[in-house]
Amino acid sequence: MIVQTINLTKRYGKLVALNNLHLTLEDGECFGYIGPNGAGKTTTIKILATLLQPTWGEARICGHVIGYESRKIRPLIGYVPDFFGAYEDMVVQEYLEFFASAYNIVGKERTRVVGDVLELTDLVYKRDALVDSLSRGMQQRLSLARVLLHDPKVLLLDEPASGLDPRARIEIRELLKELHRMGKTIIISSHILHELAELCTTVGIIEQGELMVKEPIHEILRRVKTGTKLHVRVAEQQDLAAMLLERTRGVKGVEQQNGRLIVELESQTHDFTALAKLLLDNNFRLNEIKEEEVNLETAFMRLTKGMVQ
Amino acid sequence: MNQVFAKLGLWMWRMIPANPILTRVVHGASRRSRHAWLRFAYLAILLLVVLFSLTPSMGGATTSLTDLAKGASRTFTWAATAQLALISFLAPIFTASAITQERDAQTFNILLSTPLTSAQIVFGSLMSRLYFLVMLLVAGLPIFFVTMVYGGVTSRQILESFAISSATAVLTGALAIFVAMTAVGTRRTIFSFYLLIGFYLLSVYLAANLWSGTWVAESPPNLLGQQMSWLTPLHPFLALDVALNRVYVPPANRLAGSSGVVRFALTHPSAAYVIWTTAAALILTLLSIFYVRRGAKTGEPTIFTALADKLPFAKRSDVKTRPPRTVWSNPVAWREAKTRAATSGLVRWVTAIAGFVILLFLFGYHLAGNLQATTVRTFVAVVTIVQFAVALIIATNTAATSMTKEKEAKTMDLLLTTPVTSKYILWGKLRGLVSFAAPLLAGPIMILLLFGVYGMISANRPPAIWIETGVELAAVMVIFTALACVLGLKVSMTSRKNVTAVMYSIGILIVACGAASLAGFGLIRQAGGEMGALMAPFTPFTAIYYLIDPSSLFSSTKTFAGGAAAARTAAFVGSAISISLFAFIAWRAYTGLVRDFDMTMRKQSGG
Numbered sequence: 039m040i041v042q043t044i045n046l047t048k049r050y051g052k053l054v055a056l057n058n059l060h061l062t063l064e065d066g067e068c069f070g071y072i073g074p075n076g077a078g079k080t081t082t083i084k085i086l087a088t089l090l091q092p093t094w095g096e097a098r099i100c101g102h103v104i105g106y107e108s109r110k111i112r113p114l115i116g117y118v119p120d121f122f123g124a125y126e127d128m129v130v131q132e133y134l135e136f137f138a139s140a141y142n143i144v145g146k147e148r149t150r151v152v153g154d155v156l157e158l159t160d161l162v163y164k165r166d167a168l169v170d171s172l173s174r175g176m177q178q179r180l181s182l183a184r185v186l187l188h189d190p191k192v193l194l195l196d197e198p199a200s201g202l203d204p205r206a207r208i209e210i211r212e213l214l215k216e217l218h219r220m221g222k223t224i225i226i227s228s229h230i231l232h233e234l235a236e237l238c239t240t241v242g243i244i245e246q247g248e249l250m251v252k253e254p255i256h257e258i259l260r261r262v263k264t265g266t267k268l269h270v271r272v273a274e275q276q277d278l279a280a281m282l283l284e285r286t287r288g289v290k291g292v293e294q295q296n297g298r299l300i301v302e303l304e305s306q307t308h309d310f311t312a313l314a315k316l317l318l319d320n321n322f323r324l325n326e327i328k329e330e331e332v333n334l335e336t337a338f339m340r341l342t343k344g345m346v347q
Numbered sequence: 348m349n350q351v352f353a354k355l356g357l358w359m360w361r362m363i364p365a366n367p368i369l370t371r372v373v374h375g376a377s378r379r380s381r382h383a384w385l386r387f388a389y390l391a392i393l394l395l396v397v398l399f400s401l402t403p404s405m406g407g408a409t410t411s412l413t414d415l416a417k418g419a420s421r422t423f424t425w426a427a428t429a430q431l432a433l434i435s436f437l438a439p440i441f442t443a444s445a446i447t448q449e450r451d452a453q454t455f456n457i458l459l460s461t462p463l464t465s466a467q468i469v470f471g472s473l474m475s476r477l478y479f480l481v482m483l484l485v486a487g488l489p490i491f492f493v494t495m496v497y498g499g500v501t502s503r504q505i506l507e508s509f510a511i512s513s514a515t516a517v518l519t520g521a522l523a524i525f526v527a528m529t530a531v532g533t534r535r536t537i538f539s540f541y542l543l544i545g546f547y548l549l550s551v552y553l554a555a556n557l558w559s560g561t562w563v564a565e566s567p568p569n570l571l572g573q574q575m576s577w578l579t580p581l582h583p584f585l586a587l588d589v590a591l592n593r594v595y596v597p598p599a600n601r602l603a604g605s606s607g608v609v610r611f612a613l614t615h616p617s618a619a620y621v622i623w624t625t626a627a628a629l630i631l632t633l634l635s636i637f638y639v640r641r642g643a644k645t646g647e648p649t650i651f652t653a654l655a656d657k658l659p660f661a662k663r664s665d666v667k668t669r670p671p672r673t674v675w676s677n678p679v680a681w682r683e684a685k686t687r688a689a690t691s692g693l694v695r696w697v698t699a700i701a702g703f704v705i706l707l708f709l710f711g712y713h714l715a716g717n718l719q720a721t722t723v724r725t726f727v728a729v730v731t732i733v734q735f736a737v738a739l740i741i742a743t744n745t746a747a748t749s750m751t752k753e754k755e756a757k758t759m760d761l762l763l764t765t766p767v768t769s770k771y772i773l774w775g776k777l778r779g780l781v782s783f784a785a786p787l788l789a790g791p792i793m794i795l796l797l798f799g800v801y802g803m804i805s806a807n808r809p810p811a812i813w814i815e816t817g818v819e820l821a822a823v824m825v826i827f828t829a830l831a832c833v834l835g836l837k838v839s840m841t842s843r844k845n846v847t848a849v850m851y852s853i854g855i856l857i858v859a860c861g862a863a864s865l866a867g868f869g870l871i872r873q874a875g876g877e878m879g880a881l882m883a884p885f886t887p888f889t890a891i892y893y894l895i896d897p898s899s900l901f902s903s904t905k906t907f908a909g910g911a912a913a914a915r916t917a918a919f920v921g922s923a924i925s926i927s928l929f930a931f932i933a934w935r936a937y938t939g940l941v942r943d944f945d946m947t948m949r950k951q952s953g954g
Contacts, residue, residue, distance in 0.1 A: 087764045089949060112766045123758035127686045131671035139678035140765040171667040184761070 040065045040192060040223050045095035048081050055081040057247040068218045070238035071227040072338060078247040079227040083196045087117040099192055116185025120197040122177040124170045131165045134183060141188040151187055159183040175206025182213060195226040211237060231334040245342045262337045267330035268301040268310055273323035282320060368471025373478060389433055389483050393426055393490050400425040416499030423494040424591045427508040430487055431587055434512045439544050440850050442476040442523035443537045465639040469632060473524045480516040507590040507617045514624040515583045521628035528635040538744055551582045563613060565597035580612040580619035590617045679772050683749060683779020695741055702734035703790030710794055713811055720811040724896035731791045731891050735824055738787035739831045745783055746835025747852035749776050751845045769944035780832045792821040813915060816894050819922040826929045827887040831856060833936045840947050864888040875900050880917035884925035894918055
């Protein structure tokens, strides 16, 4: 267990930002943290980054307790906030050397490490560029370069892809995949759910400071899948097709939506080839028939109530 | 015709009373306790000044009406000066925030995309800045009318004094808005703005009072033999001196050879000051209206950015790269000392070099035998005091922004997640600040030591400056600078915004140094002799003045019992005690900062 929180609670006056959070992450896990704005994601990440003290409860990283052994924890974590902290009048290399010094990496070792992370993050050609003149995508890449300087075990990433253009997002995602392959444990909060689905091994959904679920993605999808829905598109006579399907055994209901039929099947019905055959036998030209996809967005919508504090 | 008037009325109505920018500030200000407290403090200071100056004239039962009138006149003089001093101090503070506020809040472009006209935006911004100052002036009015009760003060004098204060506030506001509209303001812009205003007020006032070359020969001298300067219409305090009858204007008939404008300015300096400042404010406002929808704020290059790019030391706006420098092993100290994120390097170097050159020139002049020892001491003391005052302000300003700039740039959180400890961060900040301030102190110390060494080897007795003076002052100045840095750091730690941190720390510095120096000079003069020399090193400016020029203590009523040697010993002992005491205070304050750092920073991080 590399990250563990027990009854982790954070209050800001009367506002309960986190309520008895229990979370455990294994070494090498990539954990996607999702929830509405104000749900408590950033608070959790800030506590794990040793920036905030919990009101009560406990959080541990590599067995070290946050608040008591923060000095031992800091070299083990890399924190990327949801903003880019740009120092004025610093070029990329100075920025990285600055943080390398803060992590006690000095002399030739510092030059080597800075060179390595610049290469890994593909920023070598930006070595002399002023950090405040970089694009948002470049700044985010530089943020990742910064947290790699000291080779941390755990990466805490708070919405690293927010505000990035599609290319920059894909580049960051690929970089994170590479870091995951390198064995880093990653906690990443994001609102871009399909990207999390591609990257993460487990996902946690938090709402109003409470963790609703923390499971592997396929388990969450299985859990929210209540029954099978089919999307059917016929070339003509859609109304007749709907009437026909409604009268068929195993069909719970049919709805017409944007030129297609949404067919809800009984829970015990899994095979829908019979429905396809029925339509074809009744001379309907079948353009499309497919099972409705349950993705992370659907899961998120079903599992959360959209309530914020 | 009626339609034209109706439209004009509506335009005027939208311009000021119904201006949304102004109404937002007025509504917000009434709910802010900070404003109420400031108003309370302003009135309290004015009342204290009035009570302090009224007390002597209310002393006995036999006080005549003439005494009361004289007392009221003296009270008015004090109150008017205090009012102008407070307005001159507060006006840059309240108006300067305009320079960065829209940029910080990122609301400017939203404002530009609304149907508000350029004039509405500019007037709204200007009036909202001036609103608070106007409220202060209005709140002080009853105090001034009290002075009229006993006679000795005319309503014209009150009007003049208010007009001068108001005109100063309006010009300062218009200048701040002009800077805000034509440049992308940073905290360096704000600091330069303060420094420019302070430098103008101080240098013109000193020039007019000390340099008889600026005096108008036709004006009658006052009791001190001082005549009115031709700089008077250009400076609020000089204009106020005339309004208060402390300096006399030349008779119009003796200026027959001068042009009409010059004659008017010299015979009515207060009116001339109010007219030119109002006209300048109007021009700046019109220029602001012209620039509000074009220029730096909207991302376009302006004539000013083009000019700034041509300056030799300026950072070119189009340069996005440069070779990296070597980062020190303590990155926090490196950042504090070496990056331009610190206070403008240009201001620091200009101050350091100017002070050094002037003192070197004095040394050369003295070496050539052209300056007497007593004159040398006075000049060296004045130049060192000015240089040290600037050094203190720069050091305090830099210290005050050292944490807030991290908070505003959101880099503090990044630093807090690294293994660097609070002690390491604060030590790094302090080390960087000392490196940053060192050139400002090095010049005067080097020249004082040079004078000291020359004094030792030359046959002149007593020497212009004693050898130990340089050593004593070096230690005293470093300790007071360290104290100023700790003060700045303390304020910076608890503040969230640069502007607030600078405002509070510079305010505390000015009040503390001003009060300590005023009391110090008074007490030391009164004590004189060895006691005076012993006390001198306990405030920064008395230390400089009396350690360089201990002979001034001889001229007091009490003389040195043991002669120069006793004075030197007393000054040395006083310096040693003062240095130890203030070093202890600075150290305690520093350790307190280290202790509170984590708690304060993490609290703010969560907010």
